[in-house]
Amino acid sequence: MQFSDHNKIVRIDHFFSKSKVTQLIKFGIVGCSGLVIDFAITYFFKEYLGLNRFIANALGFGAAVTNNYFIHRFWTFKNNEKRVAQQFLKFLMVSIIGLGLNTLCIYTIQQWGHLSFYVAKFIAIVLVFIWNYTVNAQITFKKNEV
Template identity: 55%
Template sequence: MDFIIFIKFGLVGFTGLVIDFCITWFCKEKLRLNKYVANSLGFSFAVVNNYILNRYFTFHNNDSHVASQFLSFLIISVIGLTLNTILLYLLQKNTKINFYACKVIVTIIVVVWNFTANTLYTFKL
């Protein structure tokens, strides 16, 4: 595995994290949506951002099958969202840790899943 690719994936992930947290915060605090719905919306906006940036910036991928590649990325992301939501729920339910601190912890765990699956399957390095 190329260390530079991991660093780029991390940078892209950071932009996704900012988008995720901003959308989550806005939906939860300003729109008063359920915190798990807000979390799902934030995560979804981040997925689109991350696919585009990872395709062109991280993996320099020119696969002409963009739709199937995005579907693969989306499936991996939905699995990541499921892990994210379940782990967030369990951590919130079983600790007194702040919601956003829990979200940071869970995000770190889900990054490992996303990087591994997308490196091996979506972008096939």
């Protein structure tokens, strides 16, 4: 199936190809591993070392982002970009924006929808997952056409 828009043809089946679906599943798996790392690091620093909860949270977030970047680079997107630091900074920026979007979604859903925090958080996670995957696939890990 194709749609034409100003002489540009968009193939719907490209977005749902087996490789894209596999990539999306891998992205989700890595995201879940990041969630575990984030919670584990945060818990360790907050509960065992007695650090401030916000500092512990930042350390957990940083560890998860770093872990997720490298797994996405080598497994999810099989990317061999030579400018690793520049690529990591793109990934970090997408992640920080995603964190902001997540917080904004939770706040908005709770204020306007009067839903519980965890329902709002679940909806926010789904929405931000779409943001994170799309931006990282199209910008951070985009393969250079030669």
